[in-house]
Amino acid sequence: MPLALQATLPDELARACNIDVTDARRIVSLVHRTGNVPERSPATIRRAALDAARAAGHVPSIRLESRAASAIDPFVKYAFRLPDGAVIETVRIPLEHPGRFSVCVSSQVGCALACAFCATGRMGLGRNLEPWEIVEQVRRVREELVASPPESLVAAGVRPRVHGVLFQGMGEPMANIERVIHAIRVMSEPSALAIDMRNITVCTSGLPTGIRTLLREVPQVRLGVSLGSARPGRRRALMPIEGAHPLDEVLAAxxxxxxxxxxxxxxxxxxxxxxxxxxxxxxxxxxLCRSFAEAHGQRPRLSLIPYNAIADGAAPDPFQPSTRLEAFRAVLLGRGVGTIVRYSGGGDVGAACGQLARPLLRKPGKRLPVDSEPTAR
Incomplete structure (x- = not known):
């Protein structure tokens, strides 16, 4: 099987093609800047090295199905069609510093965990994404930022760039952890996307084995955990993963x-x-937050997220946004726990937290969670 060059690290390419690692770095950089391998070798890359890379690999692509820019904030949602016809969604998120963006990426087609407040959870699981399909989401967003930067940044003379990546799109990243880790290594490679691992966050609904694998392989990456509820019975009703992996087990990891x-x-x-x-x-x-801090020496950063409607026309929306946000925060603060309220933008184009979803091309896979990697395509 040919190498997907946009998900190949320089040392891997050098070994596979028996070429100098310097040439390999330059080829990787070329692929990430242009999205292809040219027929003619640039002056900086030896022709024999480029020919070897072309013989050993290719640059598969995902097709932009749609692009929806929010009318109320600077969020942008992309729908990409994969080679097998499945569609995933990706979100470009503006950060506080002008010109910096984060990309919220999908790691699976659909999701098996069936969290009740998440539109992706209604899909069931289609398949895992390959590392190149994850990387390509970020590369394509970066490509657009370079080619067509927002007018406000152009006027201010600011060059936009992808500063971070958030694994909180479609799918459970920890259920596809090996491919996610490979994608992270490529994203952080200086000759590829050059994104600092400390600006990459992987979020999970609760797979302890995945958390430990993330720690072992890419300890610089940040961890996010979706709680749903701190009360086990209520959490299980909202997040079926609680039945397989109780929250105490997740928090231990x-x-x-x-x-x-x-x-x-x-x-x-x-x-x-x-x-x-x-x-x-x-x-x-x-x-829960205080006990975690006492047990592990780190106070968790608690983020409250207003609920975003997930009605899709096929089934009624099971929930309503809470009107008790400030009262809820006051109780937390009274017990010594500070919070932030996450601004979840792009709600008018279905880009907000919990809203990403697309119809599957085939029947959904297993919906109940297991702490192992689901079957790939």
Whole structure:
């Protein structure tokens, strides 16, 4: 099988083609800048090396199906069609510093974990994404930023760039962890996308083995954990993964990550009216955060997320946004736990947290979670 060159590291390419690693770095850089391997060799790359790379590999592509820019904020959602016809969604997120963007990427077609408040969870699992399909999402967004930067940045003389990556698009990253890790290594390679691993965050609904693998292989990467609820019975109703891997087990793995890296995990909590927004829910959440800090020496960064509607016309929206955000925060603060409220943009184009979804081309796969890698295509 030919190498997908946009997901091949320079040392891998050098070994596979028996070429000098300097030439390999330049070829990788060329692929990431142009999206192809030219017929004629640039002056900086030996022709024999380029011919060897062309013989050993190729540059597969994903097709832009649609692009939707929010009318209310600078978020942009992309739908990419994969070679087998499946469609995934990716979001370009503006950061506070002008010209810096993060890319929220998908790691699977659909998702098996069936979190009740997530549109992707309604899809079931199609398949895992290959490393190049993950990398290509970021490369394509970067390519557009370079070719067609936002007018406001042009006027200000600011050059845009992809500063970070967030694995919180379609799919459970920890269920495709080996491919995700390979993609992260390529993204952070200086001759490829050159994104600092410390600006890459991998979020999980709760697969402890994946968390430990992430720690072992790419400890610089940040960790995010979706909580749903701090009360086990309520969490299981919202997130079926609780039945296979109770939250205590997930937090133990997250604690290992925090102790080893010295970095606080991000805890994400989506507020749902009448489901997890009562004072007793806030008390349980505060106790959980304080216990984690006491046990592992790192205070988690707690992010409250307003619920974003996921009605798709086929089924009614099961939840409503909470009206108790400030009251909920007050209870947390009263127990010594500070929070941030995550601005989840692009809601008018279905780009906000929990809204990413596309119809599968075939029947959904298994919906109940297991702590192992689902079957690839």
């Amino acid at each position: 997250a604690g290992e990550h925090a102790r080893a890296t010295g970095r606080s995990p991000m805890f994400a909590y989506t507020l749902l009216a009448g489901e997890n927004d009562a004072d007793e829910d806030a008390v349980a959440l505060a106790d």
